[in-house]
Amino acid sequence: MRDLYRSAEARAARLRLLVEASRDLSAAEASTLSDTLQQSAMRAAHFAGSREGKVSDDLDAGGIALIAPGTTDERVGTLCLSELESLDALADEEDRQALALLCQLMASAIQRVAKQQENDVLLDAVQERERRLEHVIGNLFNAQEEERRRVSRDLHDGVAQTAGALFRRLEAVPTSEAISPDDRSQLISMSQGLIRELRAVIAGLRPTALDDLGLASALKVMSDQMRGEGFDISVETSSDHDWPTGLTTAYYRIAQEALMNVRKHAGGACRVDITLKSDPADGRWTMTVRDYGIGLKKGEAPSNLPGERVGIEMMKERMLAIGGTLDVAEMAGGGVRVRAEIEGIR
Structure with a gap:
């Protein structure tokens, strides 16, 4: 025992x-x-x-x-x-x-x-590489926007002014044997068309409304253009808070690309809702572009749509560069929703 x-x-x-x-x-x-x-x-x-x-x-x-x-x-x-x-x-x-x-x-x-x-x-190294990549992408986008701003200014101060002067000179030229009324009218029409095209290019390069009035107003100007094409489009904002300067350009370009995709893939004029939501206390800034078109092709991911892969990747890279996220999804009621969001920015 x-x-x-x-x-x-x-x-x-x-x-x-x-x-x-x-x-x-x-x-x-x-x-x-x-x-x-x-x-x-x-x-x-x-x-x-x-x-x-x-x-x-x-x-x-x-x-x-x-x-x-x-x-x-x-x-x-x-x-x-x-x-x-x-x-x-x-x-x-x-x-x-x-x-x-x-x-x-x-x-x-x-x-x-x-x-x-x-x-x-290894994780620290990967995260540091991602931070550097975000910084490089951000610098590339900033350089791109600065170049757009410079080209826009040069066109406005140079070519556009010359085209305007040409139009005014043509209007002042009297009808004579050298210039028939029809030729004079055609030249005036061509100069007017040139001025309109230049103004459109300048607005596309760097919209003055974005610099002068802010994101919401710039989106409304963009919406007016689509409304003229038959789209039922609205822009809603949840507050009157000014959006941080570093976000407005990225969000404007994302809206621009999203609306271009609507033109290409929605199947014609449809309803489009653009919603801006801001919560400055939490530093959360959200933009949603929702269309009610035909939606995505059955069984096809958003990034695989013909001609759309580059656009969506560019939108994602823009949000990545500022530390935000982008989500593209087909909605149950039809159409596609593009949602851009960033937190922690005050």
Whole structure:
């Protein structure tokens, strides 16, 4: 009976050692691993009857090798127990097995934390690369808009002024034998058409309404153009808050591209709703362009529509450049919804 009791006590001690060590080691992180390993080493020392135990990262140190699980048999540390050079020094086979299992648990914890640290380094590198990419894309878009602004200004101050002067000179030229009334009228009509085309190009390059009146007004001007094409289009805004300058250009270009897709793919003139929602307290700015056209082709993703892939990717890149998101989805009631949103901008 005494032997059975001692055997049961020994098994309970082994089980307690492994359960407690497993619990602590599985919860260990990079900041707590060293203390947890030291605690497990002291438990191993007490279990083996040694005075002291510690874990060393010296792979050539004398002691019990900690071998990481896997096929490589990688040594990740050494369990140093005073007065115990190896597991073979333990007389009891079950004690040797228990201590060997504890060493495996310690090696697994070391390997897990090391891999987590490697993953964290890789994740940081990827996130830094994404931040740099966003910065580069943002600079590209800013440079593009600045170039548009410069070309628009040059056209307005140069070619448009020359075309206007030509129109006024033609109006002042009297009808004569050299210029028949029909030719004069045709030249005047052509100069008027040239001025209209130039104004349209200038407005497309850099809408003055966006700089002078803000995003909502610029969208209303754009909507008036589509309304002239037969579309039933509306622009609604939830508040009178001024939108941050850094957002207005990106949102305007996204609306411009979304409406161009409506012209191409909605199947004709239809209803279109543009909604602006702003919550300056939370820094949330949302724009939705919703059309009620024929919608997407059955089973076809938005980005796979013919001629539309580049437009949607450009819209997504614009939102990525300012730290926002873009969602394009087919609606149950028909049509497509483009939703651009950004948070944390005040």
